[in-house]
Amino acid sequence: MAYRRGGIFDTILTGICTIMSAIPNYIVGILVIVFIGIQWNLYPLETMRGTYTSTITPGFTIEFIVDVFKHVLWPFITYVVCTFGGWALSMRANTISTLGEDYITVAKAKGLKESRITFSYVGRNAILPLFTSLTISFGFIFGGSLLIENIFVYKGIGWLLWSAINERDYPTMQGVFLIMTTAVVLSVTIADVLYGLIDPRVRRGE
Numbered sequence: 001m002a003y004r005r006g007g008i009f010d011t012i013l014t015g016i017c018t019i020m021s022a023i024p025n026y027i028v029g030i031l032v033i034v035f036i037g038i039q040w041n042l043y044p045l046e047t048m049r050g051t052y053t054s055t056i057t058p059g060f061t062i063e064f065i066v067d068v069f070k071h072v073l074w075p076f077i078t079y080v081v082c083t084f085g086g087w088a089l090s091m092r093a094n095t096i097s098t099l100g101e102d103y104i105t106v107a108k109a110k111g112l113k114e115s116r117i118t119f120s121y122v123g124r125n126a127i128l129p130l131f132t133s134l135t136i137s138f139g140f141i142f143g144g145s146l147l148i149e150n151i152f153v154y155k156g157i158g159w160l161l162w163s164a165i166n167e168r169d170y171p172t173m174q175g176v177f178l179i180m181t182t183a184v185v186l187s188v189t190i191a192d193v194l195y196g197l198i199d200p201r202v203r204r205g206e
Helices: 008-022 025-039 062-099 102-109 114-126 128-143 146-151 157-167 170-198 200-204
Strands: none
Touching (some): 008 062, 025 146, 062 114, 062 146, 102 114, 114 128, 146 157
């Protein structure tokens, strides 16, 4: 989008991403159930309740793993769709800002290939401000999404937190918050480690 800013492609995608980032995740979840599961009957969402089918014995088997994946698929897609718009818009803004830097002009003046400039110069520098927020988002995904899990009747961490709130089960609530906090802290730690691989200046302490 940033390379063709102002064009039809950029205008359409920017509008789509803006709409995606503005729609609450529970609205997207309801639309997925209504259209994908009921109206178009593309996926048996009405039978996908819980984390796995009760008739399947839990274990490290292909059948169980595939069944778990089927249950988590649409809640995960819903979460990604709701957050992708904001990520894309932020990446577009960072890319536009990076394209105006002097080192990009120098790289073009040296006659470097456009693909190398795009990935080695623009991409790596534009993604840096987003990298930490992306890893934190993955931590929250691991911690669960309360509304999405309730809409899809997916009994994950979010479902457990909702049940604990309704029952005023404070020890369970504390445990869930501890899991979510740990997931975010681990994500930030991983981001700090990987940050040095993306940006050599961090390793050199610049």
